[in-house]
Amino acid sequence: MKTIFRNTCIILFSTTVLYACHKETPKSPEPVTVQKPQPTASSGKFVKGSHVPTETVCMVNNAYMGKKQIEVPHNGKTYYGCCEMCVKRIPTDKTAREAIDPYSGKTVDKADAYIVMISDEGEVAYFENEESYNKFLAQNS
Numbered sequence: 001m002k003t004i005f006r007n008t009c010i011i012l013f014s015t016t017v018l019y020a021c022h023k024e025t026p027k028s029p030e031p032v033t034v035q036k037p038q039p040t041a042s043s044g045k046f047v048k049g050s051h052v053p054t055e056t057v058c059m060v061n062n063a064y065m066g067k068k069q070i071e072v073p074h075n076g077k078t079y080y081g082c083c084e085m086c087v088k089r090i091p092t093d094k095t096a097r098e099a100i101d102p103y104s105g106k107t108v109d110k111a112d113a114y115i116v117m118i119s120d121e122g123e124v125a126y127f128e129n130e131e132s133y134n135k136f137l138a139q140n141s
Contacts (some may be wrong), residue, residue, distance in 0.1 A: 046064060046066075046117055047117070047120075048117055048118065048119060048120050049116065049117065049118075049137075050116065050117050051114060051115065051116055051130070051133075052064045052115050052116065052117050052124065053115075054078075054080065054110075054111070054113075054115055055068045055069060055071075055080055056068060056069065056080075057069065057080055057110075057115055057124055058080060058081055058082035058086055059079050059080055059081060059086075059090065059096055059097070059110045060081050060082070060085075060086040060089055060090065060093075060096045061082060061086070062099070062123060062124050062125075062126075063082075063121075063122045063123060063124060064115075064117045064122040064123075064124055065082055065122070066122075068080075069081060069082050070082070070083075070086070070087050072086075072087050072090040072091065074090060074091045074097065077109065077111035077112070078111055079096070079097055079110060079111050081096075096110075097109065097110055097111070098110060099113065099125070099126035100126075101113075101126065101127050101128045101132055102125050102127070102136055103127065103128075103132045103133070103135050103136035103139065104128055104132055106128060108126045108127065108128055110126055113126035113127060113128070114126070114127040114128065114129050114130050114132070114133055115127075116133055
């Protein structure tokens, strides 16, 4: 009788453990930490709509970073990234080196682009030149 009771308890315990281990519980998404650009709008230097120096832009994240970024030479041009992941990605990923001009719709090489901060958070857009940016402003005002 003791054996039957003991085996029943073991079976019930094992079933409970197995059920609990395989039951899927909804998982809340883990927060993603993103390095936010730090525009120097408070100093009056760069604000939304400002042309920003190429070397202060992470060309992978398309963000003004507020300081000089890591140089990444590729095919005779210099691109910029904010971290080692970006430095590795620029030579291997064409999308890290090219963008679409919002006014003309043409593909622009980020190393040669006229770069403008388009949000208070530091997001940037790449234009063929200053004239293209001015036409974009006139069209969207």
